[in-house]
Each structure stands twice: as C-alpha cells, then as structure tokens.
Amino acid sequence: MDDIAGVVHRPDGRPQGVVALTHGAGGSREAPLLQAICEEWARRGWVAVRYNLPYRRRRPKGPPPRSAAVADLAGxxxxxxxxxxxxxxxxxxxxxxxxxxxxxxxTSEGLTLDLLTLFSYPLHPPGKPERARTEHLPNISVPTVFTHGTADPFGSIDELRPAAALIPAPTTIVEVTGARHDLASKKIDVPRAAVDAALELLG
Structure with a gap:
C-alpha cells in the first residue's frame, strides 16, 4: 500500500471484502474518524484501507489547491x-x-464499486446553499450510505434527503444527532452505525 500512502486494517480470518476510505480537505489518513471506521470494518471481517489523496502526499498540511481535483480523482x-x-x-x-x-x-464517472459510503458529504460551502455540489449524483448507480450530522454547516439533513434521492440506487442516511462536520458524538457510535447501515444496504 506504500504506492497509495495507505494504512491497512486486517481482520482475523478470511476477509469478506475490502473497504477504501480517504480524508477531508484539511485532513489525512490519520484522521481519528477514519481510523475508527477502518477498525470497525476490520472487526466485522473486512480489509479496510485509509489512504492519503495525491495532494496530501505532496504536502503534509493545508487544503487542496483548486487544481488538485483531477489528480485526486485519479488517485x-x-x-x-x-x-x-x-x-x-x-x-x-x-x-x-x-x-x-x-x-x-x-463513481459517477465509471469507477466500479459495490457500495459508496460518504461521511459529512459537503452539499455546499457553509452559508452558500446556492452553490450545490449535487450535479453528478444522478449518475451514481450503486447503493450509497450518507452518514451526516444534524448540525453540519455544509448541509442540513433536510437538504441531504432530496440530494440523496437524486441517486437512482438504494440510499440510506445515518443521522448523527447534534454532530457537526467532524461527526463527533458522545451519544452515537458513528463507526458502528455507519458500518451497520452499509452491511444492511449490501444485503
């Protein structure tokens, strides 16, 4: 996994499948949320990999430049x-x-998956709901789980529901009451809830 700057979490016994997760704009593969989610997947019998996007491999801190998206998609x-x-x-x-x-x-451009799992999907920049980031959602054809805080400034649950409905495949929304964009919660085990939802949607 060195070639993708990935950390592998392996289960006991034969794996049931594989999970690849990456970070937010200001984060890295070391984000506590990613670590906890990958540990949960490994406990459930899956190989889980948390990896750095290309822009993060080039510099250790800071948000991605606007020119990074093409390389990050390829990554x-x-x-x-x-x-x-x-x-x-x-x-x-x-x-x-x-x-x-x-x-x-x-995924909307042809990446083949069995399931998409999105944490704090940024529906729009904070305070700018007119700048929706949903135009590609109708082109996603795989089951999708959204895990989202009810106090997320990048989009409310009420905004997320119609956005998720744009996807012509089964979707689930895991609501994390009171959580903001980092999905920190003292009431809900976010990794467990997200993995439960994903496994249920996979059937």
Whole structure:
C-alpha cells in the first residue's frame, strides 16, 4: 500500500471484502474518524484501507489547491484498484467530506464499486446553499450510505434527503444527532452505525 500512502486494517480470518476510505480537505489518513471506521470494518471481517489523496502526499498540511481535483480523482481510482488486490468479495469506497465527494464523482464517472459510503458529504460551502455540489449524483448507480450530522454547516439533513434521492440506487442516511462536520458524538457510535447501515444496504 506504500504506492497509495495507505494504512491497512486486517481482520482475523478470511476477509469478506475490502473497504477504501480517504480524508477531508484539511485532513489525512490519520484522521481519528477514519481510523475508527477502518477498525470497525476490520472487526466485522473486512480489509479496510485509509489512504492519503495525491495532494496530501505532496504536502503534509493545508487544503487542496483548486487544481488538485483531477489528480485526486485519479488517485481514488488508483487506490480502489490497489485495495482490490487485498481480498476477494465486495468493494466499498468513500470518505469524509472532500474525499467522499471526490469518490462519489469518480463513481459517477465509471469507477466500479459495490457500495459508496460518504461521511459529512459537503452539499455546499457553509452559508452558500446556492452553490450545490449535487450535479453528478444522478449518475451514481450503486447503493450509497450518507452518514451526516444534524448540525453540519455544509448541509442540513433536510437538504441531504432530496440530494440523496437524486441517486437512482438504494440510499440510506445515518443521522448523527447534534454532530457537526467532524461527526463527533458522545451519544452515537458513528463507526458502528455507519458500518451497520452499509452491511444492511449490501444485503
């Protein structure tokens, strides 16, 4: 996984499938949320990989430049191809905020997955609902789980519901009451709830 700057979480026994997750605009593969989610997937019997996007491999801190999206999309395709080699079974990918949005864009452009899992999907910049980031959602044809805080400034639950409905495949919204964009919660085990929803949607 060195070629994609990925950290692998392996389950005990034979894996049921693989999961590839990446970070938000200001984060990295070391984000506590990604670590906790990957640990949960491994406990459930899946190989889970948290990886850095290309812009983060180039510099350790700061948001992605506007010119980064093309390379980051290619990096997501590369990462999913790499994790496919780790185990047979279903392939799940996604990420937090920017990383999830770009993974959804890659999926809308033909990246083959069995399920998409998006954490704090950034529906629009804070305070700018007119700048919706939903134009590609109708082109996603795989089941999708949205895990979203009810106090997220990048989009409310009421805004998320019609956005999720644009996807012509089964979708689930995991509401994290009171959580903001970082999905921190003292009341809900967010990784467990997200993985439960994903496994249920996979059937």
């Amino acid at each position: 997501i395709v590369e990462a999913v191809a790499a994790v496919r080699t780790l185990a047979d079974g279903p392939v799940i990918a996604g990420g937090h905020s920017y990383g999830g949005r770009l993974t959804s864009m890659a």
